Amino acid sequence: MRGKVKRIITVSFAVIISICLMPVEVSARTGHKVPNHGILTSLLPALVSYVVINTATEQVLAFDKDDELLEAFACSTGKYGNTVTGTFVTSDYYDWHLMNGGVYSRYAVRFNQHELMHSVPYYRHSPDSLEYRQFNKLGTPASAGCCRLSVANAKWIYDNTRPGTTVKVIKDSDLVYELTSPIIRIDENDVSVRGWDPTDTDPRSPYNTGEAVIPGEENKLL
Numbered sequence: 001m002r003g004k005v006k007r008i009i010t011v012s013f014a015v016i017i018s019i020c021l022m023p024v025e026v027s028a029r030t031g032h033k034v035p036n037h038g039i040l041t042s043l044l045p046a047l048v049s050y051v052v053i054n055t056a057t058e059q060v061l062a063f064d065k066d067d068e069l070l071e072a073f074a075c076s077t078g079k080y081g082n083t084v085t086g087t088f089v090t091s092d093y094y095d096w097h098l099m100n101g102g103v104y105s106r107y108a109v110r111f112n113q114h115e116l117m118h119s120v121p122y123y124r125h126s127p128d129s130l131e132y133r134q135f136n137k138l139g140t141p142a143s144a145g146c147c148r149l150s151v152a153n154a155k156w157i158y159d160n161t162r163p164g165t166t167v168k169v170i171k172d173s174d175l176v177y178e179l180t181s182p183i184i185r186i187d188e189n190d191v192s193v194r195g196w197d198p199t200d201t202d203p204r205s206p207y208n209t210g211e212a213v214i215p216g217e218e219n220k221l222l
Contacts, residue, residue, distance in 0.1 A: 003210055048151035050166035051157065053117070053147050055083050056173040058139050060117065060149060062157065070160075072177040073153040076120075076134070076142035083145050083169060088112045090165045093158060096125055100144065103131065106151055111167040117147045119154040120197065127151075127202050132186045132194040139183050152199035 049069060052061040060073040066130065077083040088111045097108040104125050108118035120138070123129040134142060138150060149157065184198050193212040196205045206212040 005194070046162040046165055047160040048157070048165060050119075050168060051111075051161065053077065053083070053167065054172055054175055055081065055085070055169065056171045057176050058141065059177060059179070060147060060153070060157070061177060062160070064175075065180045069177060071153075071156060071180045072158075073149055073181055074139040074183045075117075075153075076138050076140060076148040078143055078145045079141045081141065082141070083114060083115065083147065085169045085171055088114070088167045088169070090161055090163055090167060093163070094118075099146075100103055105146075105148075105154075107154035109154075109158055112169075115146050117149060117154065117157050117167075119151040120148050127194060127197070127200055127205070128195040130195050130197050132188055135197060136185050136188065150184070150199040151197040152170070152201070 013199070047064065048062045049065040049067075050063055052063070053059075053075065054061065058075050058077060060071075062070045062072075062074045064070055090109050090111050092108075092110040094108040094110075094116075095106065097105050097116070098156045099105050099118075099121060103121040103123060105116070105118035105121050106127075108116045110116045120135040121131045123131060134148070138148065142148065181199075186194050186198060188194055190212070193206045195210075196202075197208060198207050199210065203209070
């Protein structure tokens with residue numbers, strides 16, 4: 001009897017762990033919040049202590065608990081200077097998110113009501129439908145108020161923060177950091193590749209199949 005009880009407890013614990021770690025996909029059609037970090041993953045300590053979005057320099061800066069800079073990414077904030085400054089915290093996390101205007105973003109992290117950090121928009125719920133002209137605006141103001149990033153940088157923020165991570169939105173032209181990820185530009189005339197984010201690790205991407213190279217890295221194997 002004791003052995004049977006032990007087996008039941010062990011199986012029950014394994015089932016609970018599996019459920020907690022199970023990712024939950026986001027409803028891209030409704031845009032409703034469906035966290036897909038998994039319960040236990042969300043409880044793990046985040047690498048990032050706080051994020052700074054500098055609208056004057058179009059940079060996203062991620063710091064650890066010792067105030068050491070971890071990453072500095074180029075971004076695009078409000079085209080008309082309408083990204084709200086202040087101190088906020090992250091809340092909702094979306095793998096894919098339906099945005100205003102019927103476009104989609106990836107790895108979206110909400111930090112202030114209608115403002116999120118997320119990838120450059122996609123025309124469809126598909127990784128080959130990138131708004132490539134908007135991608136080429138990274139490093140300059142271009143959004144309706146959110147903070148846009150390359151898909152790789154958006155995923156890094158998505159993976160290394162947790163709900164409740166502090167986000168400071170500032171406007172300081174004197175606070176400039178060297179980027180830890182280069183600014184990449186897409187060849188807008190190349191219809192065979194321009195729908196893909198060059199930083200996307202999707203094996204179907206032409207940048208990862210050898211069919212294309214990242215501009216400026218023609219001699220580098222991807």
